[in-house]
Amino acid sequence: MKKLISVLIGVLGVTLSVGVATSGELEEQLKKLLDRRKPTQQAPAQEAGPANAAPTQEKEFKILPIGNVPLEDEVRLGRQIAGNLLGAAPLVKDDKLQQYVNRVGRWVAAQSDRPDLKWTFGVIESNDINAFAAPGGYVFITRGLYLRLKDEAELAFQQAEAQTTVDRERAIAEYQRAIKLRPNYVDAYIGLARAYAERGDVENTFKAVQSAKRLKPGHAEVSVIEGRMLKDSGEEDKAIVVFKRSIAEGKGFQPEAYTGLGLLYKDRAENAGGSGEYDKETANYNEAAKNLSVAVKQLGGAPDAIIVYQLLGLIYERQRKFKEAITLYEKFLEIFPNAAESDAVRSFIIQIRKQMADQK
Numbered sequence: 001m002k003k004l005i006s007v008l009i010g011v012l013g014v015t016l017s018v019g020v021a022t023s024g025e026l027e028e029q030l031k032k033l034l035d036r037r038k039p040t041q042q043a044p045a046q047e048a049g050p051a052n053a054a055p056t057q058e059k060e061f062k063i064l065p066i067g068n069v070p071l072e073d074e075v076r077l078g079r080q081i082a083g084n085l086l087g088a089a090p091l092v093k094d095d096k097l098q099q100y101v102n103r104v105g106r107w108v109a110a111q112s113d114r115p116d117l118k119w120t121f122g123v124i125e126s127n128d129i130n131a132f133a134a135p136g137g138y139v140f141i142t143r144g145l146y147l148r149l150k151d152e153a154e155l156a157f158q159q160a161e162a163q164t165t166v167d168r169e170r171a172i173a174e175y176q177r178a179i180k181l182r183p184n185y186v187d188a189y190i191g192l193a194r195a196y197a198e199r200g201d202v203e204n205t206f207k208a209v210q211s212a213k214r215l216k217p218g219h220a221e222v223s224v225i226e227g228r229m230l231k232d233s234g235e236e237d238k239a240i241v242v243f244k245r246s247i248a249e250g251k252g253f254q255p256e257a258y259t260g261l262g263l264l265y266k267d268r269a270e271n272a273g274g275s276g277e278y279d280k281e282t283a284n285y286n287e288a289a290k291n292l293s294v295a296v297k298q299l300g301g302a303p304d305a306i307i308v309y310q311l312l313g314l315i316y317e318r319q320r321k322f323k324e325a326i327t328l329y330e331k332f333l334e335i336f337p338n339a340a341e342s343d344a345v346r347s348f349i350i351q352i353r354k355q356m357a358d359q360k
Contacts, residue, residue, distance in 0.1 A: 075118075078136025082120070085132060085140060089124040092143050096162050097123055101146070105139060153181035157188050164195060171195050186216045193225045197232075205229050220250035224257045231264050239264060255298040259308055262292035266315060282319075289315050296328075301335050310341065313348065322352050 091098060098121075105121035119137040126142040133139045160174030175192035179185050193208035206229060212222045223246035230239035239260070246257040269284035292312040299305035309332045316325035329345050329352075336342060 071117075075136035078134040078138045081134040082136075082138040082140070085134070086122075086124065089126045089142075092123045092125055094123075096158075097146070100158070100161075101141070109137070153178045153185055153188070156181060157185065157191065160188070160191055160195075164191070164198075168195055168199060172199075184215050186212050186219065186222075189215065190219075190221055190225065193222070197225060197229060202229060202233060218249050220246045220254050220257070223249055224254060224260060227257060227260050231260060236264055236268070253298055255295040255304070255308075258291045258295035258298065262288045262295060262308075262311065264288075265291065266311070269315075269318075285315055285319050289319070306332075306336060306339055306341055309336075310345070313345075317348075317352065322356050326352055 101123050102121045106119050109115065109117070109119040114137070117137040119139065122140045123146050124140050124142055127144040128142050129144050131139070131141040131145055156174050156178035160171045160178060163171035163174060172192060172195045175188050175195060178188040179192070182188070189208050189212035193205050193212065196205040196208060205225070209222055209226045209229070212219060213226075216222070223242055227239045227242035227246060230236075230242055243257045243260045243264075247254045250257070265284045265288035269281045269288060272278070272280035272284060289312060292308055292315065295308050296305060296312060299308060309328060313325050313328050313332075316322070316328060326349055329349050332345050333342055
């Protein structure tokens with residue numbers, strides 16, 4: 001065991017040039033970090049020293065090679081090393097920041113040679129310019145490195161993101177400031193479009209969407225926002241085309257677009273039923289269920305899945321597909337046992353079972 005630990009924690013001498021980075025480089029630096037953690041890869045130390053590097057506290061990325069070892073041993077050791085590191089330098093107390101770095105890091109990790117590893121990313125309290133990777137998928141960067149990877153436009157964008165559920169108007173102002181500082185900032189245009197959409201400002205939503213499309217054609221998230229606005233504007237046929245385009249742009253993975261289609265067909269089914277067109281009602285409920293089922297699978301345990309589960313369950317109940325509804329609700333309770341909605345979902349199951357018993 002000691003020999004195994006010695007191999008695993010031997011620091012691979014790789015020093016990355018850090019320098020003054022631009023806002024998009026958090027993703028790039030994490031990608032470099034992950035690339036240098038491939039199980040079979042080892043590299044000799046390389047000297048760092050960009051001309052524009054900060055004169056003090058400039059350190060190296062510490063890469064811990066994992067070698068050819070059982071996954072269980074790797075994860076156990078990684079957890080121990082991560083615990084020791086966090087004992088010396090705790091995580092920055094900023095949930096938004098930690099969520100952001102995990103979102104970016106996991107996206108990068110999904111494209112690495114170990115996408116199935118349960119990756120964990122964090123920002124630790126240290127002004128040094130440094131990053132650490134431990135076995136088992138633990139990756140930490142320092143606050144100093146994170147701040148180095150940001151610029152004023154990025155700061156404005158992050159402030160806007162933090163305000164989206166608190167003060168929409170301030171969020172809009174910060175997105176606009178980020179765009180003014182960096183006119184080709186696609187993510188800021190996307191955030192701005194979402195904020196305008198939440199405000200019900202159709203004209204400005206479409207303006208932001210068009211700007212994002214011009215800067216980055218074929219962006220799945222941009223298309224899904226456009227689809228939502230078309231749906232809300234009553235242009236359902238166009239919305240269907242755009243939602244499907246978003247799914248194609250996302251190479252089949254676009255739960256928000258599938259959810260948009262599910263809601264659209266659900267509305268159509270309800271309208272058809274209200275008009276006595278029961279064949280159309282059934283056909284549209286089937287389409288709604290088909291699309292929401294895909295959305296549920298793609299969302300997995302993400303918080304957004306909670307409402308989609310309930311929508312799909314409601315459709316099953318209206319279709320009198322009681323067994324499917326119970327199976328879905330039980331899956332919900334397995335994934336979200338402590339969610340605020342869990343008690344209501346349990347009551348749904350009880351009510352459905354009572355209905356099934358009454359029909360016998």
